[in-house]
Amino acid sequence: MNGIKLSNQQPYAYFSLEFYDMANGIKGAGGLGILAADTRRIAESLGLPFVLVTPFYRREMHQSMVDGEQIETWQTRRPEDFGFQKVADFKINCAHRRTHKLDIYLKTIGSTTIFTMGSDDFGELYAGEMSGDGRLLQQASLGFAGWRALRKFGASPSVVQMNEAATAFAAVAWLDELVTGGMDLTAAVRFVRKRALYTNHTLVQLAESEYTMKQFEKIVLPNIQSRVVWEFVRSMFSRDNHIKMSTLTIELSGKRNCVSKLHAKVADYHDLMGRKVKFAAVTNGIDIDKWALPETLEKYRATGILDDKNRVGKVVPLEPVDIRKFKAIGRTKLNEVLKNRVDQYGQPVQIPADAFLFDFKRRFADYKRPWLPFTDLAEIKNILIENDAYYILTGKAFLDDKVMHDKMQQLLRTIDGDAELKKRVCYIQDYDEELAIALSVGSNASINVPIVGWEACGTSWEKDIINLDILISTNDGGVADVAAKSYLRVDGKNEAEELASLYKNMRQSIQIWRNDDELSKILHAQLLDYLPTISGPRMMGDYLQLFEIVLK
Ligand SMILES: *Cc1c(COP(=O)(O)O)cnc(C)c1O
Secondary structure, three states, X not given: OOOOOOOOOOOEEEEEOOOOEHHHOEOOOOHHHHHHHHHHHHHHHHOOOEEEEXXXXXXXXXXXXXXXXXXXXXXXXXXXXXXXXXEEEXXXXXXXXXXXXXXXXXXXXXXXXXXXXXXXXXXXXXXXXXXXXXXXXXXXXXXXXXXXXXXXXXXXXXXXXXXXXXXXXXXXXXXXXXXXXXXXXXXXXXXXXXXXXXXXXXXXXXXXXXXXXXXXXXHOHHHOOOHXXXXXXXXXXXXXXXXXXXXXXXXXXXXXXXXXXXXXXXXXXXXXXOOEOOOEEOOOOEOHHHHOOHHHHHHHHHOOOXXXXXXXXXXXXXXXXXXXXXXXXXXXXXXXXXXXXXXXXXXXXXXXXXXXXXXXXXXXXXXXXXXXXXXXXXXXXXXXXXXXXXXXXXXXXXXXXXXXXXXXXXXXXXXXXXXXXXXXXXXXXXXXXXXXXXXXXXXXXXEEOOOOOOOOOOOHHHXXXXXXXXXXXXXXXXXXXXXXXXXXXXXXXXXHHHHHHHHHHHHHHHHHHOOHHHHHHHHHHHHHHHHHHHEHHHHHHHHHHHOOOOOO
């Protein structure tokens, strides 16, 4: 036993530069932020003492399409409008006695608290260049001001989870407090390591941004009080005076994890001694309360498939009549949402109640291959036309992902150039949580085809399984956690084979939907294989177990 316990005074603290939860007014870019928000929701439903620290970006990105091209537009958000209370303002110190004022806000929800911070010139999420001063200032703000805010308002964290390396300054601030308070460096480092967890979502350390000694001297050093701690940080720079944030998280954490079993195997990270870093696997789960169709969830509860905290009981088969009922309700909900949304031409669309619907809903990143089904136009057209089927695409490209901006435009032009395809394939603008839910409840089969080995976990497919979609997927990310044959697997030795496999599975999913027994069988098998993975309490329990804390 290591004696680590959680209480209201000593909560579980979670730092994340991204948070994605519109109900709380903060909209991240994708999976990393969704995970942070769901983790807080799961902690709340379990009654765990939990504090989350994250920036409040007052500039929020929205997407609109002009001639197939993604144009970014911006909306202003204010923490006050989402129930946050301003409790303090702090200064982040920069070189030459310059300071940067940050407002600190707080909101308590059940057993959890969100600390958030920002200012008018804080910038948007992922503002500026990858290794630029602006990013470093955001990261320093989160770590140093976030830590001070926690301490000032009563919390003395039992454990700190760093959701990605960008949050490393939380651990540096903790170390600085201990050393300034009189603990010697070695003991302080040991203390922090025992209680700090680094959660990695990236595959290769090489792909991460780096900062220079000059940038650290300007933006980080002025926020560290102890000379000894600064020397310790300085000692981690490379010979050419660069540092990666993951070097800090690796050196300051005793627990490290990746977000699926496959990811933990393939992530390639090294510590300062050049030793390969071992990662535990804690696969991302989701907050089922947030993502599941309420009617379906009620059925899961009534049959004992899930208990009231979304712990998995006995997975029993669902009646085809119920499945079809839930999907009909889901389709109506989807069409409700689509009334207020527009396609690539700025027009709202509706999907006929009895038509088969495929969807691809996730960030437009090249490795996720949104374009894959449109490689053989004759074939995709046949599948859709012969079966009266539709295909919805949605997802944003990262601001600076020029390749994907171009590929998206190319794809939309291809669709535009074909009258038949244009009738059955649409792209819905400005992908967000509302669309994610609407599509998982309202479509029949979802398509998830990352290049194998590239997806850290993915959670969209979990939303689909819980909402009784047939999953058509490559065996990657969290999908590969289970040696499962339940979903329709896309495989092949090369892309051409994978494409053939994808088309075969698309046809098969339509056949399955026509047959009650087949439909009930595959959806039951998917739930049986993946519900334990999807379950939020399973994820939270895995995290607590890293610290030998038992979830009751
Ligand atoms: C679930 C969700 C994600 C996560 O997507 P993955 O590609 O599965 O990691 C991203 N964005 C939104 C809006 C979501 O709802």
